[in-house]
Amino acid sequence: MDLIADHISHRFGALDVLDDVSFTVRAGEVVAIVGPSGCGKSTLLSILGGLLRPSRGAAELRGAPPAGSLNPLTFVFQDFALLPWNTVEENVAFPLLHTSLSAGERRAVIDDALRRTGLTDFRAAYPKQLSGGMRQRVGIARALAVRPAILLMDEPLSALDSQTRELLMEDFVGLLADGTMGAVYVTHNLEEAVRLADRVVVLSRRPGRIREIVTIPMTRAERGTADARGPMAALQGELWSLIRKEAIDAEREVQHA
Amino acid sequence: MLDRAPPETRDQSAEATRPVAFRGAGFTSGGSRYAGWIALALVIAIWQLAGSAGWVNPLFLPAPSAIAVAITKLATSGALWQHLSWSIMRIGTGWIIGTAAGVIVGFAIGLSTMARGVGITFISALFPIPKIALLPLLILWLGIGEEPKIATIALGVFFSTAISVYSGVDAVPRNLIRMAQSFNVPFHAIVRRVIWPGALPSILAGFRITASVALLLVVSAEMIGAQYGIGAFVLQAGNLMQTDQLLAGVVILSLFGLAVGKLINLLETRLLHWR
Numbered sequence: 361m362d363l364i365a366d367h368i369s370h371r372f373g374a375l376d377v378l379d380d381v382s383f384t385v386r387a388g389e390v391v392a393i394v395g396p397s398g399c400g401k402s403t404l405l406s407i408l409g410g411l412l413r414p415s416r417g418a419a420e421l422r423g424a425p426p427a428g429s430l431n432p433l434t435f436v437f438q439d440f441a442l443l444p445w446n447t448v449e450e451n452v453a454f455p456l457l458h459t460s461l462s463a464g465e466r467r468a469v470i471d472d473a474l475r476r477t478g479l480t481d482f483r484a485a486y487p488k489q490l491s492g493g494m495r496q497r498v499g500i501a502r503a504l505a506v507r508p509a510i511l512l513m514d515e516p517l518s519a520l521d522s523q524t525r526e527l528l529m530e531d532f533v534g535l536l537a538d539g540t541m542g543a544v545y546v547t548h549n550l551e552e553a554v555r556l557a558d559r560v561v562v563l564s565r566r567p568g569r570i571r572e573i574v575t576i577p578m579t580r581a582e583r584g585t586a587d588a589r590g591p592m593a594a595l596q597g598e599l600w601s602l603i604r605k606e607a608i609d610a611e612r613e614v615q616h617a
Numbered sequence: 618m619l620d621r622a623p624p625e626t627r628d629q630s631a632e633a634t635r636p637v638a639f640r641g642a643g644f645t646s647g648g649s650r651y652a653g654w655i656a657l658a659l660v661i662a663i664w665q666l667a668g669s670a671g672w673v674n675p676l677f678l679p680a681p682s683a684i685a686v687a688i689t690k691l692a693t694s695g696a697l698w699q700h701l702s703w704s705i706m707r708i709g710t711g712w713i714i715g716t717a718a719g720v721i722v723g724f725a726i727g728l729s730t731m732a733r734g735v736g737i738t739f740i741s742a743l744f745p746i747p748k749i750a751l752l753p754l755l756i757l758w759l760g761i762g763e764e765p766k767i768a769t770i771a772l773g774v775f776f777s778t779a780i781s782v783y784s785g786v787d788a789v790p791r792n793l794i795r796m797a798q799s800f801n802v803p804f805h806a807i808v809r810r811v812i813w814p815g816a817l818p819s820i821l822a823g824f825r826i827t828a829s830v831a832l833l834l835v836v837s838a839e840m841i842g843a844q845y846g847i848g849a850f851v852l853q854a855g856n857l858m859q860t861d862q863l864l865a866g867v868v869i870l871s872l873f874g875l876a877v878g879k880l881i882n883l884l885e886t887r888l889l890h891w892r
Contacts, residue, residue, distance in 0.1 A: 441796035445814040445891040455800035
C-alpha cells in the first residue's frame with residue numbers, strides 16, 4: 361500500500377504552513393521528513409494520517425493494505441500518548457478493543473507485540489513506573505499490535521536521552537528490516553534520518569515546500585557497518601548544507617516573533 | 618581504542634580542606650504527619666484548661682469536656698441519630714440529584730461546542746447566586762416540605778459539579794484523544810476510556826467542593842425551616858442559650874465533614890492510583 365501526499369497545502373488562520381507538498385511513500389519504504397523548525401513537518405504527518413484536513417490537496421492511499429492490518433496508518437507519537445491510568449498491557453490492548461478480534465486472538469497479538477518490544481516482563485506496570493525509553497516502546501508495541509502498513513512517526517526519539525535514542529534506533533532498524541512495514545519518520549535529527557530512511561524529504565522553512573528529496577544509497581543493513589560511517593557522515597553534511605541557512609533564518613524568525 | 622585512566626585516589630596535598638556548605642535546606646512541600654494532630658490536641662488542652670480554671674464563661678465558650686458530655690447525651694437519647702439522619706437524607710438526595718445533573722451537563726459542555734456556547738453562559742450567570750437565597754422561592758414553587766431544601770442543595774451542587782466536570786474534560790490531554798482517533802476508536806469508547814478517566818481527578822476534586830457546599834446548604838436550609846436536622850438543632854440550641862449543645866452540633870458537623878473528606882480520599886486512592 362502506497363501513501364501519497366498530493367499537492368498538500370495548509371494554513372492555520374493567516375499563517376501558511378505547507379505549500380504544495382507532493383511525494384509518495386511506497387509500500388515498505390521509509391521516508392524521513394526533515395526541515396527547519398516550524399516548517400510544517402508534524403502538520404504534514406497529521407494530514408497524512410488523517411488527523412488534520414489540509415487546506416488544499418489531499419492525502420491518498422493506493423493499493424490494498426496488507427492482510428490482517430487493523431489500522432494501516434498508525435502513529436507513534438513524540439510524547440508517547442499513553443493512557444496513564446492503564447497498564448502497559450492495557451495500553452497495547454487499547455486499539456484492539458473495538459476490532460473484530462476474539463479475546464484469544466487479541467491476547468496473542470498483545471503477547472507478540474510485547475515480546476517484539478521487550479516489554480513482556482513489564483506488562484503490569486503503569487506508564488509512570490517506566491523510563492522514557494520504555495514508554496516509547498509501549499507506544500511502538502501499541503502501534504505494532506494493529507499490524508500497520510505504514511508507521512507515522514512524529515519525532516519519536518526527541519523526548520529521550522541520547523543513549524535511549526540509540527537503543528530505540530536499533531529497535532526501529534530491526535522492526536523495519538524485513539520491508540513489510542513502511543514508515544514516514546518526521547525528525548529534526550539528520551543522523552536519525554540517514555540511519556533509518558530510504559529517502560529523505562527536505563522541506564524549506566515555513567511555508568514548507570519540498571526543497572529536495574534525497575535517496576540514501578545504502579541498505580539499512582549496510583549502514584550499521586563501520587565502512588558506512590564516512591558516507592553517512594557525508595550524507596548528513598549534504599542534508600545539513602540544504603537546511604542550514606533556512607534553519608538559521610527560521611530560528612531568527614521565531615526569536616523575533 | 619579507548620585510553621582508560623586508572624581510578625583516581627585522593628590528592629595528598631598538605632593544604633587543609635573544608636566541606637562545601639549545605640545550602641539546600643527548606644522550601645520542601647512535605648510536612649510532619651502528626652504535627653496537625655498534636656497542634657489540635659494542644660489547642661483543645663488549653664481550651665479545657667481555660668474552662669476548668671474558670672478563665673472563660675462557660676455560657677460563651679463551654680469546655681471541650683462539656684461538649685463531649687452533650688454529644689454523649691445526644692447519642693444516648695437518640696436525638697443525635699434523629700437529627701443526623703434527616704441531614705444525611707437531605708444531603709444525600711440533594712447531592713446525588715445535583716451531581717447527576719452536573720455530570721451530564723458538564724460532559725455535554727465539554728464535548729459539544731453548541732452545548733458549551735449555551736451552557737457556559739447560563740452557568741456563568743447563575744453560579745454566583747447564593748443558592749440559599751433561592752430557598753424562599755423554592756418553597757413557593759415546591760411547598761413546605763423536604764423538596765425545597767433538597768432542591769437548594771441540588772442546585773448548589775449542580776453548578777460546582779458541572780464546572781469541575783467540563784474543566785476536567787477540557788484538561789484531558791488532546792494528544793490522548795488524537796491517539797484514540799488515530800486508531801479509529803469510536804466516540805463512545807473515547808468518552809469512556811479516555812475522557813472519563815482523564816477528567817476524573819477534576820471530577821473528584823469537584824466532589825470535595827460539592828460535599829462542603831451541600832453541608833453548608835443543608836445547615837442553612839434547616840435553620841430556615843426544619844424541625845429536625847443538625848442545622849435545626851444548632852439553631853434551637855442557640856435560641857435556648859445551650860451553648861454546649863450548640864457546639865456539640867458544630868462538632869458533629871465538623872466530624873461529618875471530615876468523614877466525607879476521608880471517603881473522597883479513599884475514592885481518590887482507589888480510582889486515581891495511577892497518578
